[in-house]
Amino acid sequence: SQQGEEDPQALSIQEGENATMNCSYKTSINNLQWYRQNSGRGLVHLILIRSNEREKHSGRLRVTLDTSKKSSSLLITASRAADTASYFCATAGSGNTPLVFGKGTRLSVIA
């Protein structure tokens, strides 16, 4: 299946710490994206990394992609209580195939 699987399912950290979430997938991809979902809200796009890229940064977010291991990680540095949310990876396969979302990691940042 193309579907990404996030790990861990849930993560609880103290404010100021770094949070790392991982995503594994099974088939070739065109790109991989990370989204955030606050409770009761829609998903919000965070960052996209293409299959020929290895690392990308956006503010406090750092995403890595290892296509040989079919895995990606999302690092949030200096976490804040407002980062509390569920984080989803979504993979786009080769060709014009739609995104497939994983089941997410629930991050709790404790102030």
Added chain:
Amino acid sequence: DAGVIQSPRHEVTEMGQEVTLRCKPISGHNSLFWYRQTMMRGLELLIYFNNNVPIDDSGMPEDRFSAKMPNASFSTLKIQPSEPRDSAVYFCASSSTGEAYEQYFGPGTRLTVT
């Protein structure tokens, strides 16, 4: 920009009733997606449209579900008749760059079928 607009935000209905969910995508976006989210199954793609044309409806669970996009600014997802197992949050999303790229999600419709 107002973002993707969905209505209603909450819907409670009895089994057997018809339910219609509505979505207005972001102006200028040419791809529209309907998703269903549950704790058990996560986020599932039901159907998506490019330029108002349905491209892939393989995620529509049963014939009870139907979706239309009569123009670039409006889409509906209809369930008839509704069943308790249809209870979920239904999201609409749109994209200007196609099905494989950044999507903008609406706030969702929480559907409860009793």
